Amino acid sequence: MNKEILQEANKLIKNELINQTNINSVKLFKTIDYSKRQPLTYEFCLILVLQGKKLGYLPNKSFEYNKDNYLVVPISLPFECETYASKEEPFICLAIDIDKKMMFDIISSLSNQEAKNCKTIQMGVFQDSVTPQIEDIVLRLLKTLKSKEESAILGESILKELYYRIATNSNSHFLHKMFLKQKQEAKISKSLKSIHDNFNQPLDIPTLAKQEDMSVSSFHTHFKNITSYSPLQYIKKIRLNKAKDFIEQKNMQVNNTAYAVGYESVSQFSKDFKKYFGYPPKEAKIAL
Template sequence: MTTEILTQVNKLFKNDGIHDTFFNGVKIYTTSKYDPLSPFIYDVCLILVLQGKKIGHLSEHTLTYDSNNYLVVPTTLPLECETYASKEEPFIGLIVSIDKKMMYEIIDMVSKKETSELQDNSIGVFSDEVNQDIEDLTLRLLKILQSREESKILEEPILKELFYRIAVGKNSSFLHKMFLDNNNEAKIARALKIIHTECETNLDISNLARQEGMSVSSFHTHFKNITSHTPLQYIKKIRLNKAKDLIAKHKYQVVDAAYEMGYDSASQFSRDFKTYFGYPPKDVKPSSEENSSVIS
């Protein structure tokens, strides 16, 4: 990213944290300190890194996103991320929620010739190269965000152009699969959304498979290919991340957070929590939106 981009984005925030913008679906995230590997939930978003670097891990898969590579998460996924930043060179990133209706329209309109040239990708997240088109769009977007009036008028066209550019990126094949309703990838994406919104309930995997017209074995196979987790592993991670937010942001007691997330045993919850986060839930510090473990 260019120095002009950094000049423009620095006009939009003063301190570390997650900052709202005049676009409902765009936030700026900044931090001036290194963050070690930590679990997060990413929910259907594009991350453009303007300065610094993050390394994301999904099981054995590793993805680097920095000023040369953006990250696209077309479905709800638990990732473990490491953030490289310092006071001299803070991490600065744009978190752009992907408008599904807009993306459906774009995917439907993209030519078959363009999609046939895409590299195949099976996991539910990918990084791609920041080209000149993306860089130019980022600069324009940052300038628009400085004006409430321009933001109101130009939000939809510039986001549509941005989503088009990522839809034709060389690694975007999975994005296309996610937005074609009859694909197995799209079926799993719908199941992931149900899990994300209803994780505290007693979810039945066979029912989720049946709702999408899939056999249980096929559902498990495609689920693992996309998320690198079994359904039960995935549900557990979603529950633990949401429980952490309940404790940190909403001041829940540990036992209350456990039961809210569908655990019958607070002690089992505490064991699972410590295994996942590396510390017990009683050590969770109060935090605000900027430290949320759910990114969307």
């Protein structure tokens, strides 16, 4: 990302951490503090790093996203993240919640089928290079965000142009396949949504597989290829991340939180929470 982009971003940043912009789906994030490896969950989003870098960790993969490589997460994915930042060089990024309908319309309209026809199973997160076209769009977006009127009138078209560049860049295979209903990636994506919508309900793998017209073995294999987790591991991580949000943001008691995210045993919940986050649930607010 060029210096002008960083200058425009700094004009919009008023606080450390999350800064909401004049477009609801677009946020700016800034921190001057190094953050050690810790769990988090990304929803369907695009992360464009303007300064600094992050390292993401999955069970069988690690990846860096920085000013030269943006990150696309086309599914809800829990992973661990390490942030490099300092007072001299804060970490600054643009986080965009991707509009699924808009992306679907773009991918459906593309005439180039090469990415769609990719045979290999793609993991549900990928990096791609920041091109000059993407830099140009990001700069125009940041300038537009300074005005409520311009954001309301021009914002959607600028985001659509950005999504087009993302959908036609080198590594967007998974993004294409996720929107093709007959593909296994699309079926797993649908199942992930079902898990997120029903995380507090009893969830069993045979039922989830049957809902997508897949055998249990095929469902398990494709699920792990795409998310890096087994279905049971994924469900547990989603529940624990939801629990952390409930405790920190809604001030819920530990017992109530355990039942609210689908646990039947409070002691098992506390054990799993401490193992995952490194501290017991009752200390969640302190750790924040």
